Amino acid sequence: MKPQTRKTYVSETVAGLKPSGIRRFFDLASGMEGVISLGVGEPDFVTSWGIREASILSLEQGYTSYTANAGLPELRQEIAAYLRRKFRVCYRPETEILVTVGASQAIDLALRAIVDPGDEVIVVEPSFVAYEPLVVLAGGTPVSVRTSGADGFQLNLAQLEQAITERTKAVVICSPNNPTGTVFSPAELEALARLAEAHDLLVIADEIYAELTYEGEYMSMAAVNGMRERTILISGFSKGFAMTGWRLGFAAAPEDILQAMLKIHQYAMMCAPTMAQYGALEALRNGEHDVEQMRNSYRRRRNYFVASLNEIGLPCHVPGGAFYAFPSIRHTGLTSEQFAEQLLLEEKVAVVPGNVFGQSGEGYIRCSYASSLEQLQEAVKRMKRFLERL
Template structure:
């Protein structure tokens, strides 16, 4: 009689699917001459003054732990920055936590509010970590699909239709990854009314707040009555080109912040000290660099989206972030087939839309955070690929 092999894995973790983005990165990594439109990070190097601040902190020997919530000096700068640019005010002592990237901020936000059986509405297409983080926190993600015909802008009635007596929160991202769609102030007001009506929290991922192109960005926490219901996630990765520094933050009312801080204390202690000193410099003196990057992204967006439409891939104009989300339905290929064949035949890496949820099928995510030369060459190769079909 064969002895049954014992598994030590958590059933929850064992059933989680690996990131769909990572598979295509791995495929592209072994090929020469690939133009990657898959990576979701700026192609700019972190500003020199920010790097210099980190170096100086090391030279001065600032290598110890900081306070669990982060350097008070940094939290004060975050507080002033958020008020100056987005009109939201948080106490640096009790309502701001500095985290290891926006990802950790999302993680502790969900773990602080979810009990087993709670549901969190996740607006799709969505970043690949949202639903898994809800699951890891013991909750159930409820997927609500935004539609291509609405330029992937979620309709409030869709959210309301998904609410049950187990719903705890609504998770949104604006500007959105992967679609680049940005919610207007009136859109946020409508979602806010639903949150009030059903007494729900809102987890608002605003990591791309600095990168809005056609209208002024509005924070969910700036909507009347929404500050008390909002866990605002942001960070330095996208707007300040600091992805590798792994520094984010979460702003929330004191009761919620205190709960998140307990998790942060036990799992992370504090964010990297030298990165925090770098972030202080970024907030004080880095805004001009942010504006220059934003102008460059806007030019690239205009070129790239127009070119996609001209070669036959229908694509809405993204209002923010640095992603285009063209439809590839006209090719008759699935998202994964399109991405694989484009990579193999023409050495252009894009991300299949289905990894961002079912509503992403029939699309691919293309990052235009790449040089204009690379974008122009990528368009040539994509056009050649389409003609070959």
């Protein structure tokens, strides 16, 4: 009797995941010359020299061993001081802060630590492309709640409440938002907090872009009255400190949740890269001036780019944070993917179709203005030509 041959050894769960929609357009653009990329979700600044020097020094001094699983104790202390100073939230560095391999790993750990099979997790969209797949990989069911460009993609609390069932475990939000740049107001966060209390929910708050808030003082979800014990705060060094390639993030959460995340981290990752952690120490201790300079530069570019998009006929709300513009292309009659692909092929401008961020992103494109002003000006010229032909 012949042994039975499997059709595939790949997990059904993984086989059912869609590849990242962002990657497809990066791959298309990478094979073309003269492309202006407005698709990359990372700063165009090089990590400041002080941070790089601190990391180099750690290597020269031979600090190349594992750190504690949760991260360098002194780094966790600095993160706690940073959160207290900047966002008025207090965490014990010994038991409530975990250093991770990027904020993405922190989100993955958070979901795996809290989700049981059959649990539902509400994802407010448009949303970062990883949230829903990570919910699925954790064994949960993602439930999308849409926001609308008509009101600048603010939280729709009525729709969110309608989506809550007895199986709902948590809500995932991102503010400032990727891809819309929307910053949720204190009033919205307060209303979400009351919903979380009423239905006994957790909130996973991705605040990786908090440093890139342009107007007013940023409010963390964890700082809302009563929400410290219901929030898993996710952040890191990639965006505000221009450290994307360093792959360093962190999570702050109540001790029972944080320790569950640490347990998974111990088995899956051991610890974040040691030299990157020494760089992050310097970032928190002496990097505020560099962050402020980058934030001011992004603000100037935002003001130019968003005004220009509106002038050439791509309606766009003014994003309150991050470095993304999310203009509407609905009036062109093209889908988001058609628009992005034709713009790339005809004018060599790479943007990301909005539908990869959820169904409510259809009819929009994401444009990163983390590019030089000269590149943004040239991109606007090319986009204007493209629209005139349409």
